[in-house]
Amino acid sequence: MAPPLIQSTQTDESNPSAPREPGVWGWLNRRTGLDSLLRTALYEPIPGGARFAYVFGSGLLFIFISQVITGVFLALYYVPSADHAHTTVAYITKSVTAGSFLRSLHAYGASAMVIVLLLHLSQTYLYGAYKGRRELLWLTGCLLFALILGMAFTGYLLPWDQRSYFATAVGTNAASEIPWIGESLKRMMRGGTEMGTLTISRFFVAHVFLIPACIFALVASHIFFFRRAGAAGPSTENPYAPAQKAELFYPRQVLMDLALTALLIMGLGLLCFFVPVQLGPPANPADAQYIPRPEWYYLPIFQWLKYWHGAASIVGILVIPTVLVLAVVVLPFLDRGVERRPWKRPVAMGAYAFVLFALVGLGLRSHYLDRHDAGVAQQLAKQRSEEEEFMRKPFEPELSSASLAAANVALADPLAAKGKTIFEAQSCNGCHGDGGVGTAAAPALVGIAAKLPPEQVAELFKHPTPKMTAGGMPPIDLPPDDLKALVAYVQSLK
Amino acid sequence: MCGCASDSEGASPKPAAPPSFLDGRRSFLGALLGVGSAFVGGLLSVPLVRFALFPLLRRTTELKSSLVGAVSEFSALTAPAMRTIQIEQVDGWRKTVSEKAVYVTTDEDGQFCVLTSVCPHLGCTVPWNKEKNQFICPCHGATFTKDGALISGPSLRGMDTLESSVQGGQLLVRFQYFRQLVSYKEVIG
Numbered sequence: 200m201a202p203p204l205i206q207s208t209q210t211d212e213s214n215p216s217a218p219r220e221p222g223v224w225g226w227l228n229r230r231t232g233l234d235s236l237l238r239t240a241l242y243e244p245i246p247g248g249a250r251f252a253y254v255f256g257s258g259l260l261f262i263f264i265s266q267v268i269t270g271v272f273l274a275l276y277y278v279p280s281a282d283h284a285h286t287t288v289a290y291i292t293k294s295v296t297a298g299s300f301l302r303s304l305h306a307y308g309a310s311a312m313v314i315v316l317l318l319h320l321s322q323t324y325l326y327g328a329y330k331g332r333r334e335l336l337w338l339t340g341c342l343l344f345a346l347i348l349g350m351a352f353t354g355y356l357l358p359w360d361q362r363s364y365f366a367t368a369v370g371t372n373a374a375s376e377i378p379w380i381g382e383s384l385k386r387m388m389r390g391g392t393e394m395g396t397l398t399i400s401r402f403f404v405a406h407v408f409l410i411p412a413c414i415f416a417l418v419a420s421h422i423f424f425f426r427r428a429g430a431a432g433p434s435t436e437n438p439y440a441p442a443q444k445a446e447l448f449y450p451r452q453v454l455m456d457l458a459l460t461a462l463l464i465m466g467l468g469l470l471c472f473f474v475p476v477q478l479g480p481p482a483n484p485a486d487a488q489y490i491p492r493p494e495w496y497y498l499p500i501f502q503w504l505k506y507w508h509g510a511a512s513i514v515g516i517l518v519i520p521t522v523l524v525l526a527v528v529v530l531p532f533l534d535r536g537v538e539r540r541p542w543k544r545p546v547a548m549g550a551y552a553f554v555l556f557a558l559v560g561l562g563l564r565s566h567y568l569d570r571h572d573a574g575v576a577q578q579l580a581k582q583r584s585e586e587e588e589f590m591r592k593p594f595e596p597e598l599s600s601a602s603l604a605a606a607n608v609a610l611a612d613p614l615a616a617k618g619k620t621i622f623e624a625q626s627c628n629g630c631h632g633d634g635g636v637g638t639a640a641a642p643a644l645v646g647i648a649a650k651l652p653p654e655q656v657a658e659l660f661k662h663p664t665p666k667m668t669a670g671g672m673p674p675i676d677l678p679p680d681d682l683k684a685l686v687a688y689v690q691s692l693k
Numbered sequence: 694m695c696g697c698a699s700d701s702e703g704a705s706p707k708p709a710a711p712p713s714f715l716d717g718r719r720s721f722l723g724a725l726l727g728v729g730s731a732f733v734g735g736l737l738s739v740p741l742v743r744f745a746l747f748p749l750l751r752r753t754t755e756l757k758s759s760l761v762g763a764v765s766e767f768s769a770l771t772a773p774a775m776r777t778i779q780i781e782q783v784d785g786w787r788k789t790v791s792e793k794a795v796y797v798t799t800d801e802d803g804q805f806c807v808l809t810s811v812c813p814h815l816g817c818t819v820p821w822n823k824e825k826n827q828f829i830c831p832c833h834g835a836t837f838t839k840d841g842a843l844i845s846g847p848s849l850r851g852m853d854t855l856e857s858s859v860q861g862g863q864l865l866v867r868f869q870y871f872r873q874l875v876s877y878k879e880v881i882g
Binding site (some may be wrong): 210268269272274276277287289290294295296297298300301304432450453457461464478594596597599601602623626628629630633638671673 | 722726733737739740741743744745746748751773777783784785786787789790791792793794812814815816817818819820828831832833
């Protein structure tokens with residue numbers, strides 16, 4: 200059989216006597232070797248031929264790229280701090296053109312990713328495609344699963360609305376249930392004992408820098424290990440030495456993968472356009488009424504944790520999940536038979552069905568309990584209506600700290616408020632600026648309380664130092680009450 | 694042996710030699726896919742471009758007109774009337790609210806004229822002096838008439854008038870800062 204790829208590489212790259220392909224495409228190919236690159240990428244042999252069952256890996260890659268792009272664009276307006284996170288997300292959602300659409304694409308994309316991930320995992324498991332020198336392929340896949348769930352968890356907090364705040368408070372609290380290291384782990388995640396602006400910073404760094412970097416590296420290794428082991432093919436195929444007639448990845452499998460991509464684009468596009476993701480009122484840590492509920496993919500764990508209290512909790516929270524996760528991770532090391540057909544693997548299929556039913560059952564149970572507890576159902580309905588109400592309100596810009604309204608809050612003291620009118624009537628603001636911020640003509644008075652006691656300030660008003668006089672400061676001649684008010688105002692300037 | 698298959702340790706029967714992507718006869722599907730993907734990619738990038746260009750196509754920084762007062766308050770002015778206005782400046786997702794003093798006067802035709810109290814010399818706040826019937830800057834002694842025209846002092850021009858309008862019986866003004874220490878009026882923010 201002819202070795203076309205190597206031959207073509209030689210014709211293109213290293214054999215000057217070979218006929219040169221004409222045109223831009225030929226030139227580009229001679230410079231980059233694009234043709235051989237495309238051949239390597241697209242002429243992957245698939246034993247048994249292309250199938251729709253194999254499309255989920257490409258689907259995941261597509262959603263991941265979409266998440267990266269929408270995420271980068273969202274960062275154009277987002278500010279990760281407890282002060283501004285909610286305002287900037289509200290700005291994206293309510294003011295910025297296509298902002299609601301892009302944010303929805305990013306948020307629904309996370310859910311879509313979990314769904315396609317579960318399908319990809321199920322396909323691999325059911326087809327026994329982890330067998331036959333594919334341990335590292337499976338391990339990198341497991342790590343990617345954990346990282347994707349980590350992305351969903353860290354990204355969920357960033358809007359800093361009621362829903363995201365309380366869901367993350369519960370999530371980080373759950374981590375503290377882990378014996379020995381739980382409390383430290385919680386504080387590590389939160390950046391302290393309580394949730395606050397440091398928590399946002401940590402989640403943001405994990406969500407935007409750390410986890411994506413690991414995902415990039417692991418996706419590369421995952422694809423490398425996949426190509427190294429080769430496509431596993433149908434479940435009737437031998438995992439070590441595939442014997443069925445192979446079909447190349449291009450064109451039929453590419454078309455099938457693109458069909459899923461098109462379906463995802465259409466589905467997500469329509470969903471984001473017609474049912475955009477909501478944003479609730481800003482996080483209010485003092486709200487003792489709020490009932491937090493996690494995203495659907497965390498509901499089974501959420502429900503599971505409810506069953507374990509006291510001394511037994513170590514079994515439910517640590518032992519059982521650890522055993523389950525370990526069982527999944529070491530699966531290709533334990534299950535080393537060449538048999539891949541599901542109907543010949545009753546134990547594996549039984550375990551799959553059991554875990555699937557348990558997860559779905561726990562999720563449905565949580566949903567059922569919420570609906571049938573009148574108090575909870577009522578509060579959840581109230582929370583939903585509060586979200587809808589917040590979404591109906593037009594965007595309200597955040598008042599900057601330099602604002603007058605912010606300054607006026609400090610003037611709750613009537614004496615200082617009177618002093619402010621004197622400050623302006625005497626044209627003190629003429630040289631010292633409005634709010635005593637200072638101008639070219641005179642220094643700032645802000646923060647003077649920390650430097651001088653009120654008596655000394657009053658004395659300087661009446662008898663300025665020679666330096667002050669030289670700068671243009673006149674002695675202030677006011678009735679004692681007015682002078683006291685003026686001093687109170689100047690001392691209140693922050 | 695095919696390059697990709699050589700990576701795999703399995704020994705599946707190889708399919709027929711794949712055509713080169715440079716082969717024009719077989720690249721129709723490839724071209725169709727390329728054009729199709731470029732079209733869908735272009736379509737998907739529309740919201741991204743609109744999102745990124747939002748600050749260029751819409752006004753994201755805005756100085757709102759401030760209310761000075763009802764026109765009736767200024768119907769019989771004999772001297773410039775001082776009013777403190779609230780200035781709301783929107784900057785993307787934040788806004789700054791500040792207060793500034795302005796003076797309302799009327800010219801010979803009875804038209805309203807709103808003067809900023811910021812001295813065009815060095816930016817001090819200029820108060821109206823009732824006794825002397827002129828504006829006198831407390832910092833360096835520049836003096837101005839009731840219409841803001843320069844009488845004497847270090848300033849290089851008269852007091853600056855602000856853009857004002859009457860809407861529904863209310864006098865509105867757009868507060869702006871002007872360059873100091875020059876003889877011409879130039880907006881700086």
